[in-house]
Amino acid sequence: MNWLALSDPAAWMVSAAQVIASVVIMTGVLQTLFYFVQLAYAGAALATRPPVARTATLWRRYSEQAPSISVLAPAFNEELNIVESTRSLLALQYPDFEVIVINDGSKDGTLQRMIDEFGLSQVERFVDRSVEHAPIRGFYASPDYPRLLVVDKENGGKADALNAGINCCRTSLFCAIDADSILESDALLRVVRPFVDEPHLTIAAGGTIRIANGCKVDSGRISDIRLPGNFLALVQIVEYLRAFLMARLGLGKMQALTVISGAFGLFRRRHVVEVGGYSHGTVGEDMELVLKLHRLMRDRELPYRIEFIAEPVCWTECPDSVAVLSRQRARWQRGALECFAKHRDMLFNPRYGRIGFVGFSQILLVDVLGPLIEVVGYVLVPLLWALGLLALPWLLAFLAVTFTLGIFLSVATLVLEEIQLRRFPKIGELLVLAAVAVLENFGYRQLSNVWRLQGWWQFVRKQQSWGAMTRKGFATS
Amino acid sequence: MTSLLMLWEISLLLCMIAAGALCVLVLARVLGERKDRKQEDLRAELLPALLGDDFPAQRLTGTRLDVAATLTSELAEMTRGTEREALLSRADAMGVPELLVRRLHSRSAQTRLVSVETLSLFDDQINETCRALDDRNADVRLGAALALAQRPDAPSPETLVEKLRMGSEEHSLLLVSLMSDLVDRDPGSVAALLFERNIPVEAKIAATDALAQGGGEYAPLLAYMARESFGEPDLQPRIYRALGRNGHPAGADAIAAGLDSPEWTVRAAAAEAAGRIGAAEVSDKLGRMLADEAWWVRLRAGEALLRLGPRGIAALREAAEAADQTVRSTALAMLAEGRAT
Incomplete structure (x- = not known):
C-alpha cells in the first residue's frame, strides 16, 4: 500500500478497499491454518488411537471394572418418541448403568406414556441438592425395569433438567x-x-454425533445406514463430519476441547457438581460446562484430561427445513458468543494454557469474528472488484479462503473418514458426500453465515429463548 | 499480488490433491470389496473345517491361512472348554499359531493385540506371548498380560508389574482384573506385592482390590492397609470399598475408624463397607452420620443402616424424629426408599 498516495482520493479508495480485503483474507487464512492444524492432529489422533476392540471383547474386558454410569435423558414434549427412545437406552450394552429420564414439565402426555408403557408407580428417592434446578414433583419406577427411573419436574429447560438428573444420580459418572x-x-x-x-485424570469425554435422517430405525436401533434425500440434511452430514472428525478430534488430541455435545457426553459427576452443574440462562450450556471444567482444573493446577473419541456414536435427527435449521444455527451462534463473553478472561491467559490460547482462539476466529468478517467479505470484495478498486488477485485470494480451501477441508475430512473409520457402507454415498462438500460452498455456506449473524443479533439483544425445534421422528422399518 | 495469486493456486492444488486422494480411495474400496467377497467365501468354506469333526484339518497358506487365523480369533472368543480345545487343535494343524507369531510384528497395534490374545490360548506359545509384554504399545502389553494371567504358567505378578510399567505408564482399571486372575492362581504372590517397597501404589491398589475377592483370610491385611493409608484420600476409599466387598467382620474396627475420617470420600466408603459387612455395632455412629455435610456420606450411611436390618432401621426411625432438619429428611427419605416406614 502506498501511504504517500493517501492524499489522492482515488488512491485512498483503492487503499481502503485493499485494507478491507486484507482483513477478510487474513481472517480466512488464519481460520484455514487453524483447520489445517486440526486436520493434522485429527489424522494423528486416528493413526495413534488405541486398538479398537470388538464389542464382545470390550464387554469381556470391562464387565468387571467398568464404572457405573447414569444415563440422563431430559425430555420435553417427547410423547411421540419417548417410549422407543427409553427402550433403546435400556437395551444398551454396558455392565452397570441406570437410565434417568427427566420429564421437564412436558405439556403433552410424555409422563403418562412412560407410566403406562413401563408400568411405573410413584416412589421415593433420596436426592442430592448440590446443583440448582426447578422443583421435582415426583419419581417413578417399576420393579420390572430396575434400571429405569423417571423424574417428573417443573419446566426449567434442558440445563435445568440435566441438573435435576445430576442430583438424582448415584454413580461417579453420568452420560x-x-x-x-x-x-x-x-x-x-x-x-x-x-x-x-x-481413571485419575479423565473428567469428561465426548463421542461422535451422526445424522440419522434417511436411516432406517428398528426397535430403537439404526438398522440400515442410508443417506437422506434432503439437501439440507446431506450438507449437515458433511458439516458434522468436519465438526467431529476434524475439529473435535483434533482439539481433543491437543487437549484443547472446548465443547462436548449436549447430545452425548460422559462426565465425572463430582467435578460437574463442583462447578455448579449446567448453567442456567445460556443456550450454550454444553460448551459452558466444558469451559467451567477447564477453569476449575486449571485454577486448582490439577492434571486432567477431557477427551473426544471417534468410535462411539450417537444418532440424531437434524432439521431438514430452512426455518428450523436457521433457528438452530442462530441459537448455536448465540450460545458460543455467550460462553465467549462469560469466560473472555481465559482468552490468551497463560493461566489457562492451551485452552486460553488454542481453544479460545478457535472460538474467537470461528465463532466470534468468522461470520461477521466473512459476510462483510461476501458483500464488499466482489463489489470492490467490480468497481475496479481491487485487482483480480484480491478476488481470487478471497475465493480461495471462502470456497476452494473450504472444499479442500471437507474433502480431506471425507478422505480421513474413509481411511480410518469407513462408516459409509456404499461407495456411491461417499461420492454423493464429496459432491455435497463442493456444492455446499455455493449458497449454503453464505446462508449459514447469515443465520449466524442472526445469532449475533440475538446475542446483542440478550435474547434467551431456544425457539421451536420441530422434529419429524425417525423412519421406522 | 504474487502471494495473493499463490494462495489461489495453492488452494486449487490442494483441492486437486484431495479429489485425487478420494478417487484413489474409491478405487481401493472397489477392489477391496472384491477381496472382501472372496474372503467371505473362504470364511464359509473354512468355518466347518475349524468347528466340525468331519473335515480333516490341513496345512494352509496365503489368504486361506489369513482367513483361518482371523476366524480362530473370533471363534475362540465365543467358545469355551472342550469346544475351544478342539478349535485350537484344528487351528494348530492349519498353521494358525505360526501366522499369529508373524502378526506380532505387524505395524498395526490392533493386529498385534488380537494376535497375542489368540496366541495365548495355544499351550506351546507361551514364550511368544510373553514377548508381547515388551511391545511398544501399552494396550498390546496390557492385552498380553491379561491373556497370560489366565494361564497356569503366567509370569509372576512382580514381572507383570515391571513389564506393564504400572504406576508410570499404565494406570488402567483393568489392572484389577489382571490381579484378580493372578489371585485365582496364586494369591500369596499377589499379597506379597503389598509388602514390597519398590512396587508402585497403583499396583498395590489393584492387588488390594483383587485380594478383597479372595476370601476372608485377607481381611486383616486389608484392615491394616486401611489404617496405614490414613491421609491418602485417593487410596483409602478404595481400600474401604475392598473391605466392604470382602465382607469379613475382621474389618469392622478399621471401618469404624474410617467413619471418623476428615475426608468425606473416606467416610462415605467406610459407611458403605459397614453396611456390606453387617457391622451393626456402628449403627449409632451411622445414624449420626445422617447429619454429615456431604450428601454422599448421608446416602451411604442411610443405605448402610437399611442393610443392617432391624437395628439399622431402628436407628433410621429414631433419626426420622430428630430435631435436625437434614437428619430428619434424610432418614425419612431413606426409610421411604427402603419401604421401611
Whole structure:
C-alpha cells in the first residue's frame, strides 16, 4: 500500500478497499491454518488411537471394572418418541448403568406414556441438592425395569433438567444425552474407555454425533445406514463430519476441547457438581460446562484430561427445513458468543494454557469474528472488484479462503473418514458426500453465515429463548 | 499480488490433491470389496473345517491361512472348554499359531493385540506371548498380560508389574482384573506385592482390590492397609470399598475408624463397607452420620443402616424424629426408599 498516495482520493479508495480485503483474507487464512492444524492432529489422533476392540471383547474386558454410569435423558414434549427412545437406552450394552429420564414439565402426555408403557408407580428417592434446578414433583419406577427411573419436574429447560438428573444420580459418572437421540448399543462401552485407561485424570469425554435422517430405525436401533434425500440434511452430514472428525478430534488430541455435545457426553459427576452443574440462562450450556471444567482444573493446577473419541456414536435427527435449521444455527451462534463473553478472561491467559490460547482462539476466529468478517467479505470484495478498486488477485485470494480451501477441508475430512473409520457402507454415498462438500460452498455456506449473524443479533439483544425445534421422528422399518 | 495469486493456486492444488486422494480411495474400496467377497467365501468354506469333526484339518497358506487365523480369533472368543480345545487343535494343524507369531510384528497395534490374545490360548506359545509384554504399545502389553494371567504358567505378578510399567505408564482399571486372575492362581504372590517397597501404589491398589475377592483370610491385611493409608484420600476409599466387598467382620474396627475420617470420600466408603459387612455395632455412629455435610456420606450411611436390618432401621426411625432438619429428611427419605416406614 502506498501511504504517500493517501492524499489522492482515488488512491485512498483503492487503499481502503485493499485494507478491507486484507482483513477478510487474513481472517480466512488464519481460520484455514487453524483447520489445517486440526486436520493434522485429527489424522494423528486416528493413526495413534488405541486398538479398537470388538464389542464382545470390550464387554469381556470391562464387565468387571467398568464404572457405573447414569444415563440422563431430559425430555420435553417427547410423547411421540419417548417410549422407543427409553427402550433403546435400556437395551444398551454396558455392565452397570441406570437410565434417568427427566420429564421437564412436558405439556403433552410424555409422563403418562412412560407410566403406562413401563408400568411405573410413584416412589421415593433420596436426592442430592448440590446443583440448582426447578422443583421435582415426583419419581417413578417399576420393579420390572430396575434400571429405569423417571423424574417428573417443573419446566426449567434442558440445563435445568440435566441438573435435576445430576442430583438424582448415584454413580461417579453420568452420560448426558438427548432423549430423542439414539445411542449405538456399545456407545457407553466405547466412550468410557478414557475413564478406564486413565481413571485419575479423565473428567469428561465426548463421542461422535451422526445424522440419522434417511436411516432406517428398528426397535430403537439404526438398522440400515442410508443417506437422506434432503439437501439440507446431506450438507449437515458433511458439516458434522468436519465438526467431529476434524475439529473435535483434533482439539481433543491437543487437549484443547472446548465443547462436548449436549447430545452425548460422559462426565465425572463430582467435578460437574463442583462447578455448579449446567448453567442456567445460556443456550450454550454444553460448551459452558466444558469451559467451567477447564477453569476449575486449571485454577486448582490439577492434571486432567477431557477427551473426544471417534468410535462411539450417537444418532440424531437434524432439521431438514430452512426455518428450523436457521433457528438452530442462530441459537448455536448465540450460545458460543455467550460462553465467549462469560469466560473472555481465559482468552490468551497463560493461566489457562492451551485452552486460553488454542481453544479460545478457535472460538474467537470461528465463532466470534468468522461470520461477521466473512459476510462483510461476501458483500464488499466482489463489489470492490467490480468497481475496479481491487485487482483480480484480491478476488481470487478471497475465493480461495471462502470456497476452494473450504472444499479442500471437507474433502480431506471425507478422505480421513474413509481411511480410518469407513462408516459409509456404499461407495456411491461417499461420492454423493464429496459432491455435497463442493456444492455446499455455493449458497449454503453464505446462508449459514447469515443465520449466524442472526445469532449475533440475538446475542446483542440478550435474547434467551431456544425457539421451536420441530422434529419429524425417525423412519421406522 | 504474487502471494495473493499463490494462495489461489495453492488452494486449487490442494483441492486437486484431495479429489485425487478420494478417487484413489474409491478405487481401493472397489477392489477391496472384491477381496472382501472372496474372503467371505473362504470364511464359509473354512468355518466347518475349524468347528466340525468331519473335515480333516490341513496345512494352509496365503489368504486361506489369513482367513483361518482371523476366524480362530473370533471363534475362540465365543467358545469355551472342550469346544475351544478342539478349535485350537484344528487351528494348530492349519498353521494358525505360526501366522499369529508373524502378526506380532505387524505395524498395526490392533493386529498385534488380537494376535497375542489368540496366541495365548495355544499351550506351546507361551514364550511368544510373553514377548508381547515388551511391545511398544501399552494396550498390546496390557492385552498380553491379561491373556497370560489366565494361564497356569503366567509370569509372576512382580514381572507383570515391571513389564506393564504400572504406576508410570499404565494406570488402567483393568489392572484389577489382571490381579484378580493372578489371585485365582496364586494369591500369596499377589499379597506379597503389598509388602514390597519398590512396587508402585497403583499396583498395590489393584492387588488390594483383587485380594478383597479372595476370601476372608485377607481381611486383616486389608484392615491394616486401611489404617496405614490414613491421609491418602485417593487410596483409602478404595481400600474401604475392598473391605466392604470382602465382607469379613475382621474389618469392622478399621471401618469404624474410617467413619471418623476428615475426608468425606473416606467416610462415605467406610459407611458403605459397614453396611456390606453387617457391622451393626456402628449403627449409632451411622445414624449420626445422617447429619454429615456431604450428601454422599448421608446416602451411604442411610443405605448402610437399611442393610443392617432391624437395628439399622431402628436407628433410621429414631433419626426420622430428630430435631435436625437434614437428619430428619434424610432418614425419612431413606426409610421411604427402603419401604421401611
